[in-house]
Amino acid sequence: MKILVFCGFIFFLAIFPLSGAGFELKTVIDQVSRQVVVPAAPQRVIALAPSITEIIFALEQENRLKGVTAYSDFPKKALKLPKVGSYVYLDLERIVSLKPDLCIAIKDGNPKEAVDKLESIGIPVYAVNPKNIETVINTVVEIGGLLNASKKADALAKNMRHRIKRVEALIAKTDLRPGIFFQIGIAPIVSVGTDTFIHELIIKAGGRNLAEGPVSYPRFSREQVLALAPDIIIITSMARSVVFEQVKAEWNKWPNMPAVKTGRIFLEDSNLFDRPTPRLVDGLELLLKLIHPELINEANKCL
Known part of the structure; x- marks a missing residue:
């Protein structure tokens, strides 16, 4: 039945393509170098990843949002929007039923096959591909341009760059670089390699990523972590309180570990560190406080 319904939508769109139904159009180049014809003033936008949902809200353009993916939980208003599956497993029939005039996709997650199907039935898809903080800022600016919110996007970008420079x-005032073990997986223990947002944040916040290397999400045994002797352990998890107490109790069995000696084991919101949104700068500032509280105290004294 679903196949028949979806085929019906395809037939309808073949006759009345959404991208041409009374819209003024423009041609743009997206972040994966694709030429995309999009509405000049899109009114029905679907965000195909939680990070894109966040950016659209940050741009104050949520009135255009007609659908989001699962786990689009920030801000809380996003929870009330229609869901179109997860960003990895998109519900194409649901997307089509919401009659979007633009979908915004992310290369690292959205299946190319799903994007191709949407475009084949006349729904334009603009793809972003943020790889580091600077390209996240560029993504904010580009989405702002798509949604006619360039003034707000430029202000956000300026604010992000100002806070990063601060x-x-x-960090330029100290040569101290504590060793950080950033734990994103509990069983098995998983950390973050060099090619991740979190690694960049750790370095910018004045730490050393003890798991740096070519593997994006390397696994570790407990013995390997102990051998690294981290000065600070930062744990991110969706199941915050229960998991934190369990993991902290496990690490506290090793009183000679520097992070245990100084009580510097922290649990933080994973979304501040791994979603390519303006909140990455919040994550950076939080890491600065955790890694170099002495610099924060000094800065506060100067205010």
Whole structure:
């Protein structure tokens, strides 16, 4: 039945393509170098990843949002929007039923096959591909341009860059670089390699990523972590309180570990560190406080 319904939508769109139904159009190049014809003033937008949902809300353009993916939980208003599956497993029939005039996709997650199907039935898809903080800022600016919110996007970008420079100025005052073990997986123990947002944040916040290397999400045994002797352990998890107490109790069995000696084991919101949104700068500032509280105290004294 679903196949028949979806085929019906395809037939309808073949006759009345959404991208041409009374819209003024423009041609743009997206972040994966694709030429995309999009509405000049899109009114029905579907965000195909939680990070894109966050950016659209940050741009104050949520009135255009007609659908989001699962786990689009920030801000809370996003929870009330229609869901179109997860960003990995998109519900194409649901997307089509919401009659979007633009979908915004992310290369690292959305299946190319799903994007191709949407475009084949006349729904334009603009793809972003943020790889580091600077390209996240560029993504904010580009989505702002798509949604006629360039003024707000430029202000957000300026604010993000200003805050990053402020962190960099503080870090320049010290040569101390504590060793950080950033734990994103509990069983098995998983950390973050060099090619991740979290690695960049750790470095910018004045730490050393003890798991740096070519593997994006390397696995570790408990013995390997102990051998690294981290000064600070940062744990991110969706199941915050229960998991934190369990993992902290496990690490506290090793009183000679520097992070245990100084009580520097922290649990933080994973979305501040791994979603390519303006909140990455919040994550950067939080890491600065965790890694170099002495710099924060010094800065506060100067205010």
